[in-house]
Amino acid sequence: MTETSDRECRIAAMFRALGDPTRLRIFSFLRSCCCPVTVDESGDVRTVQGPTAGEVCCSITGSDKVSSTLSFHLKELRVAGLITMERRGKTRVCGINTEAADELAAFLSGGATPPGCDD
Amino acid sequence: MTETSDRECRIAAMFRALGDPTRLRIFSFLRSCCCPVTVDESGDVRTVQGPTAGEVCCSITGSDKVSSTLSFHLKELRVAGLITMERRGKTRVCGINTEAADELAAFLSGGATPPGCDD
DNA sequence: ACAATAGTTCGACACTTCTCGAACTCTGGA
């Protein structure tokens, strides 16, 4: 078996993360419900004006309590690099990582170099 | 839990199929190594001038024998709708379903309507 | 300091997925 590159693994991991219906809905919701990044007056790229974990939960499951299950899915998406989460007081604010989404889209469109495949 | 739509499930299934490194490599290989579809004079979408399962196997695993494992992965991709396979004599010729790939890319780029998310 | 809120982590369980080898099917050629 020829080597599977790091990049390939990272991309596969992102696809895997999106391969669960619950997580796909979370991702969809986040993409539609938050402007990805905000830049404050000092020019810093601050994270996401987005929904809290609780609001995501409310939208996805209908419950206002963040279940361990939802927390688990949020973590999967975060570890895969598809979403961001930042503490804001008692809550955690979620945002989507547009770069990652773009990378996947580019991969699918054939824009990215096909890994391990010389032609 | 609000309903998960059919379309969402289909898309999640495609992402899931791409979420395995071996399958991602098969998909990559197919995309780079075959013209996706040919349309004959009657307008029928005929399949793919592409590699055989054995050739895919050779490229991915280095072995010229199609293993049950590779066959399993090809089937997963086929069932998810990402690739096509057509018998040609003793062999099976593989091709990629560009429409499916495009649908996923559109979904990631935010082109598709975010399912179950009213804003 | 205490309680409440918002989420996370942990352990357990059922379920699925990946991999392997063996047996099988389907097709073309001798």
Added chain:
DNA sequence: TCCAGAGTTCGAGAAGTGTCGAACTATTGT
């Protein structure tokens, strides 16, 4: 008709995944 070639299907076993409730952590308000 029998054989070989190209894949597929099946059964089993190991590993991974998703879900749940309970216990835990961090932060804010009193």
